Amino acid sequence: METVKKFLQIFSVVPLAGWLLGVFSAVLIEYYLGDLISYYLYLPKIPVLFGTLIMLKKPALIPSALAYDLIVYVLPVLLVGRLLAPATNALAAMLEKMPLWLATLIHLAAFYGILHMWAGINDYRVLVVKLTMIAIILTISLNVINGYQGEFSCSHPGFMALGAYASSTLTLLLFANDKMFGEPLLDPALGPWLFPLILIIGGGVAALGSLIVAIPSFRTRGDYLAIISLAFLFIVKSAIENLEIIGGPRGMSSQPNYATLAVVFVWMSLCIWTIHNFTTSVMGKALNAVRDNEPAANSMTVNTRKTKMTAFMFGAFWAGVAGGLFAHVLRYVNPGTFGLQKLAEILAMVYFGGLNSIYGSIVGAVSISVLSEALRPLELFKWIIIPLILILVMIYRPHGLISFTELNVKEVMRPRNKERAGGVE
Amino acid sequence: MAPLLSVKNMTHYFGGLRAVNDFNLTIKPGEIKGLIGPNGAGKTTVFNLITGVYIPTEGTIELEGVNIKGVETHKIAAMGLGRTFQNLALWRHMSVLDHVRLAHYSQLSYGLFGAFFGTPKCRQQEREVIDNSYRLLEIFDVDQFATQTIGNLPYGAQRRVEMARAMATKPKILFLDEPTAGMTPDELIRMIQIIRQVHRDFGVAIFMIEHRMKFVMDLCETIQTMVFGEVIAEGEPEVIQNNPEVIEAYLGKEDLH
Numbered sequence: 001m002e003t004v005k006k007f008l009q010i011f012s013v014v015p016l017a018g019w020l021l022g023v024f025s026a027v028l029i030e031y032y033l034g035d036l037i038s039y040y041l042y043l044p045k046i047p048v049l050f051g052t053l054i055m056l057k058k059p060a061l062i063p064s065a066l067a068y069d070l071i072v073y074v075l076p077v078l079l080v081g082r083l084l085a086p087a088t089n090a091l092a093a094m095l096e097k098m099p100l101w102l103a104t105l106i107h108l109a110a111f112y113g114i115l116h117m118w119a120g121i122n123d124y125r126v127l128v129v130k131l132t133m134i135a136i137i138l139t140i141s142l143n144v145i146n147g148y149q150g151e152f153s154c155s156h157p158g159f160m161a162l163g164a165y166a167s168s169t170l171t172l173l174l175f176a177n178d179k180m181f182g183e184p185l186l187d188p189a190l191g192p193w194l195f196p197l198i199l200i201i202g203g204g205v206a207a208l209g210s211l212i213v214a215i216p217s218f219r220t221r222g223d224y225l226a227i228i229s230l231a232f233l234f235i236v237k238s239a240i241e242n243l244e245i246i247g248g249p250r251g252m253s254s255q256p257n258y259a260t261l262a263v264v265f266v267w268m269s270l271c272i273w274t275i276h277n278f279t280t281s282v283m284g285k286a287l288n289a290v291r292d293n294e295p296a297a298n299s300m301t302v303n304t305r306k307t308k309m310t311a312f313m314f315g316a317f318w319a320g321v322a323g324g325l326f327a328h329v330l331r332y333v334n335p336g337t338f339g340l341q342k343l344a345e346i347l348a349m350v351y352f353g354g355l356n357s358i359y360g361s362i363v364g365a366v367s368i369s370v371l372s373e374a375l376r377p378l379e380l381f382k383w384i385i386i387p388l389i390l391i392l393v394m395i396y397r398p399h400g401l402i403s404f405t406e407l408n409v410k411e412v413m414r415p416r417n418k419e420r421a422g423g424v425e
Numbered sequence: 426m427a428p429l430l431s432v433k434n435m436t437h438y439f440g441g442l443r444a445v446n447d448f449n450l451t452i453k454p455g456e457i458k459g460l461i462g463p464n465g466a467g468k469t470t471v472f473n474l475i476t477g478v479y480i481p482t483e484g485t486i487e488l489e490g491v492n493i494k495g496v497e498t499h500k501i502a503a504m505g506l507g508r509t510f511q512n513l514a515l516w517r518h519m520s521v522l523d524h525v526r527l528a529h530y531s532q533l534s535y536g537l538f539g540a541f542f543g544t545p546k547c548r549q550q551e552r553e554v555i556d557n558s559y560r561l562l563e564i565f566d567v568d569q570f571a572t573q574t575i576g577n578l579p580y581g582a583q584r585r586v587e588m589a590r591a592m593a594t595k596p597k598i599l600f601l602d603e604p605t606a607g608m609t610p611d612e613l614i615r616m617i618q619i620i621r622q623v624h625r626d627f628g629v630a631i632f633m634i635e636h637r638m639k640f641v642m643d644l645c646e647t648i649q650t651m652v653f654g655e656v657i658a659e660g661e662p663e664v665i666q667n668n669p670e671v672i673e674a675y676l677g678k679e680d681l682h
Contacts, residue, residue, distance in 0.1 A: 274541045281547065282554060283540040285527045289516045296514035298498040299476060299507075301531035301594050310537060356518065404518055404574075 014081045015416045017095065018088035020110050022081030026073045027118045034072065034121065041068050048124050052374035085416075092415035104409055112265050119261060126261055130329045132369040133268040134322050139349040139365040140275050140358060141318035146347075147355035147403075148279055149311035150291025151221055155213050155229040156319050156346050158236035159206040161338035163320025164327040165240060167202035168252045171195070171328070178254045180247065188256070195258040199267065199324040206320025207313040209236070214312035218305050233343065240335040251334025252327070259328035267325060271318050276358055276407050278314065287311050288356070345372075348390055354400030358407040364400065427490070429454050429630055430475070430506075430598055435484030437474055444470045446654045448484070450632075452598055457624060457631045459641040461665075462651035463674065468634045469511060471651070472600050476508055477501040489597070503531035507596025509587045511603045511634070515575045521586050522571040525558040528593035558593065564626070565589040565619065581612035585619065592627060599623070601633035605640055613640065620644060642666065650674070 014022075029037075034046040041064040047054050050073070051065030081088075095103040119125040138156065145153045173181045175191035186194075213229045220228070241249045278284040286307045289297035298304050327333045345368070353364020368386065375382040393401060432450040436443065445467045452458055460468050474481045477498040486494045493501050502508075516524060533554070539547035562568040565585040570578050575586065584604065591599060604620065605613050617640065624631055635641045641648060642662040650658040650665060652674045658665055665671055 277543040277547075278537075278540050281540040281543075281551060282526055282530055282533055283537060285519065285523050286530060288519050288523070289527050292516035292518055293514045295478065295498075296510065296516065297527075298478075299502050299510075299514075300528040300590060301499050301503040302527065303497075303499050303530075314541075 013416045014085045015088055015092040016413050017092045018081045018085050021084060021088055022077035024114050025080040026076040027114055029076055030072050037071055046121055049374050053377055056377040089415040089417050103413055108269055128373050130264045132366055133264045134326050135365040135369045136268055136362055137271045137318055137322040138346050139361040141315045142346050142350050143361045144315040145311055146350055148287040151217055152226040153229045154226055154343055155232040157338040157342040158233040159210055159316040159319035160323035161236050162206040162209045163202035163323030164333050165246055166205040167198045167324030168255050168327045170198045171256055176256050191256055192258050199321050202324035203317040203320035207317040210312040210316030214309045217308050237335050237338055253332040255328045255331045259325045264325055280406055351400055352390055352393055354403035357403050357405045359405055360400050360402035363402060431487050433485045435481045437481045444654050452630050452632055455628055455630055457645050459645035459648040460634045461641060466651040467654040468651055472602055476506060502594055505597035507591040507594045508600035509591050509602055513583055513587060517576050520572055520574055522558055524586055524590045525561050525593045526554050528590045529554045561589045561593055581608055596629055598630045603634055605637055
């Protein structure tokens with residue numbers, strides 16, 4: 001324990017900018033030397049997800065895959081991060097003097113650049129990264145309802161389906177030449193520009209649908225609302241299955257390829273930004289108050305009905321947007337995707353990561369999606385290992401890994417020089 | 426002076442049970458009134474009826490001449506009727522500062538759009554709310570706990586946070602439901618000072634339910650005594666103290682001691 005603490009102490013002076021630079025160097029090494037290193041380590045090609053797939057498929061290659069991770073990721077990140085800490089701290093100090101939004105944008109742009117380069121190695125990575133980012137949107141938006149607002153809503157895949165089908169219908173109708181709706185109504189070149197609007201409409205449809213769950217929530221909560229929301233999920237699913245005009249159980253396919261990595265990244269950032277703004281404002285704190293003690297919230301002038309409706313509609317809006325992105329990433333949707341399995345996945349991410357916390361939701365979404373991709377070769381055992389981890393988390397941290405925190409961007413980005421690291425904070 | 430609050434002939438039934446019968450009350454600006462009575466007399470029900478938690482079966486309730494019977498609780502609260510609760514109704518996962526911030530809810534005008542996008546108007550108002558909240562926390566001497574979660578505070582401090590929160594709604598009348606329940610003697614003395622201070626500095630009228638006779642006798646100008654849903658006596662503390670009916674019903678028969 002002592003040595004671990006000392007080890008962590010060494011790296012406590014590295015600011016976020018330093019870590020980004022470290023990761024950037026690792027990605028550069030992989031980009032230019034990845035093939036060479038994997039050749040000398042007897043790996044068939046650059047491992048796609050940190051070698052986990054290779055390790056599980058061919059146990060003989062475990063040492064090679066670990067060595068690859070060490071050489072390409074661990075060492076460069078740690079070394080560059082630590083060695084350049086003085087320089088990156090100076091950089092962080094400079095960024096700290098800028099307006100917060102500008103510094104945040106610079107960090108986000110740098111992060112996106114690195115992500116783009118890392119994912120660019122092969123298509124599988126791009127897909128995993130996109131789906132992970134969509135999972136982040138879903139998790140944070142469900143956290144608004146289940147964590148911040150404290151209802152137990154099971155209808156998230158339903159909201160997602162509404163968004164996915166609404167936006168797919170619009171893009172196929174307007175911009176794609178397909179067998180369902182025939183010739184496009186508008187110039188397909190306009191498509192990518194109108195795509196944000198289409199996603200917003202998809203989110204809006206989901207938000208309207210959420211009223212079916214939000215209105216009963218005025219009078220009931222807990223188990224009863226959970227059942228109502230579950231019913232909503234099944235209603236949406238079987239409605240879509242029975243609507244031949246949108247493909248019925250066969251689903252919809254050949255959506256245009258509008259959801260690029262950059263598009264998904266921007267929407268994810270927007271989602272985090274608006275949800276952060278909302279949940280830290282007094283309007284958003286009202287969600288917490290209604291959750292913790294509704295009569296008291298009422299007596300403190302909080303309009304509880306409006307608050308509940310807002311929580312549901314806002315969460316559902318982002319689920320709808322995530323659904324739209326999901327449909328355009330996979331370029332195929334069918335009603336079966338939005339069932340109990342999806343619900344279990346999103347719920348697991350929320351409760352694993354932590355209630356009432358944006359950090360937690362990001363951690364939950366990323367770890368569960370990456371884990372479920374990494375353990376894919378285990379097939380059935382994957383669904384034993386992941387729930388087991390979930391059970392352990394629930395035993396030791398009943399509210400999830402990181403719960404009841406506020407995202408503090410300034411704190412995340414601040415320089416970590418010695419004199420401040422040992423401060424009161 | 427025109428009354429701030431006037432309740433006339435308020436009667437309420439829970440099913441077949443008459444919980445409150447023909448209750449009358451007028452509170453003038455700046456007045457302190459007390460409501461005493463044995464457990465189950467219907468005191469808290471009176472609070473809940475006036476604040477809109479229940480709608481009375483009969484009678485009228487007017488706040489500054491405006492009818493508030495049947496109006497939603499949060500609207501009544503925003504009109505200037507603040508309250509605290511008998512068993513602390515706090516939000517257990519929220520920080521002390523957030524408690525007081527949230528009570529400014531009805532005073533904000535930036536709307537949901539402003540909240541989502543953090544518009545300049547929103548940020549401006551949020552800053553003002555935070556400043557005002559710290560000011561209130563200082564008045565109630567709980568500013569040192571501002572960033573802590575409410576559950577970490579000692580009981581007396583929690584009570585004071587609840588008062589600060591009620592004052593943040595800018596009430597004209599403050600309803601206190603047993604403000605000293607479960608307090609130590611030290612905390613009790615502090616509470617008397619705080620209520621006096623609130624009354625003096627904010628100029629609010631106060632209507633309180635209380636069990637500790639000394640506390641009520643000290644603070645209140647007039648006292649109502651309630652037994653089984655009916656007001657049996659009303660008057661100045663000395664008068665109430667010496668009223669044989671009150672003594673029998675509430676303070677206990679003298680010959681029993």
